[in-house]
Amino acid sequence: MSSSRPVYFGVSASTVLDATGILALSSVSRSSLAGTFNFPAGNGYYFFAFPDSFGSPAAGVGFQFGAFPVDMAGAGDGFTTTDNGWSYLPVTVGGAAYRLYRTASPQGDALSINVQ
16 A cells, blocks of 8 residues: 555646646645545646556546546647556656646536546
């Protein structure tokens, strides 16, 4: 089991975030990437930044809204590293390796997204 590390998530109008943008998101301390993340209503992309040591979400069902999969950004959006079928951008946050994930399109509604 991994030790607890900050997991960042939130909404931004930017198409990609650097470390400063990631640190401006909400954060929770977790020992894995699994869990439910509540996003407020707002115009922008939903972002997740997980420690690299947590690995990637489960293939095919990693990001879910209820029973529905959430479309996530891919290589064509600049998220060019792929693991378990999920594209992410490797970033460094506070000296630690993280994986940045983003929804494929901007969202406006408040949503709870389950990550597995």
